[in-house]
Amino acid sequence: MGTSPRAETQRPAEHSRARTAARLCLVVLLLFGTAFASVPVTAGDNVALFYVEPDEVDADPGETVTLEVVMSTHGGWSGEGVGDAALAVETDSDALIPVAIDPGPFLAGDGSDLEVRTNVDEENASAWISQKRVPAGDGATGTEPVATVTLAVAADAEPTSATVSIVGSQATLVSEIRQATMTREATVHVDGGEPDDASDDGSPEGVTLAEDEPPTGDDADAIPGFGHALAVGVLALVLTARYARTR
Numbered sequence: 001m002g003t004s005p006r007a008e009t010q011r012p013a014e015h016s017r018a019r020t021a022a023r024l025c026l027v028v029l030l031l032f033g034t035a036f037a038s039v040p041v042t043a044g045d046n047v048a049l050f051y052v053e054p055d056e057v058d059a060d061p062g063e064t065v066t067l068e069v070v071m072s073t074h075g076g077w078s079g080e081g082v083g084d085a086a087l088a089v090e091t092d093s094d095a096l097i098p099v100a101i102d103p104g105p106f107l108a109g110d111g112s113d114l115e116v117r118t119n120v121d122e123e124n125a126s127a128w129i130s131q132k133r134v135p136a137g138d139g140a141t142g143t144e145p146v147a148t149v150t151l152a153v154a155a156d157a158e159p160t161s162a163t164v165s166i167v168g169s170q171a172t173l174v175s176e177i178r179q180a181t182m183t184r185e186a187t188v189h190v191d192g193g194e195p196d197d198a199s200d201d202g203s204p205e206g207v208t209l210a211e212d213e214p215p216t217g218d219d220a221d222a223i224p225g226f227g228h229a230l231a232v233g234v235l236a237l238v239l240t241a242r243y244a245r246t247r
Helices: 005-037 226-246
Strands: 047-053 056-059 064-073 082-091 096-103 113-121 126-134 142-153 160-173 180-184 186-190 206-208
Touching (some): 047 160, 047 186, 064 082, 082 096, 082 142, 096 113, 096 126, 142 186, 160 180
Parallel strands (some): 056 186
Antiparallel strands (some): 047 064, 064 142, 082 126, 082 160, 096 142, 160 186, 180 206
16 A cells, blocks of 8 residues: 655655754753853852861960961862962950961962062951962962961950951952852950850851852752753753644
8 A cells, every 4th residue: 555645745844853853952952061061160160268277265365366367278170279369357356456467378389479468457456468379370279377367465355255257258269260268267265255155066157159159049959050050951952842743
């Protein structure tokens, strides 16, 4: 029994629609893959942690206390390190005043010099430091002190527990991408001051998101922006399938 002319003319059209649908699916998958690959860059390329060591120390009136600000980072997703960093340290008590801040070894080495700028504001109990590698080279990674801060305890200080906080932290990779930063504070017990009543679980105290920060969500969205990219990809595939059926 022969094939009808109508059936013969339908087959090329069906094959054409199938090829068109396949091409559309390929384009969608390529676009989805490109969007997914770009997520780590827009997320700020990893996170840099700044914390004060030791995180708890005793001091008497009239003494000076030296604390280290430690920086920890794995660098960027492409292996590049940090080229410059900046931070400020402040206290919440008149009994404890920053009097000096100096660079640590984190950004130094590998044949690079440091351009350093500092400012100490005793009136506002704060100290600021900015450091830049010259030349930047591959940048710095790892965990080392990035700054040392010296604090003076007032001679007439009464018993208290003062908090030493890191504010305005910034880390920039040699690729000129700013990292997100997280900070942890420390406590200085003056003249036997008691620890704060608030519980301390050791978690970072503050987060500074880099530019072009990703949206925050549930733990299921482990890669920033992945959930949105996946939804767009699935929607595009569904629309492509519907197009293929209706043509």
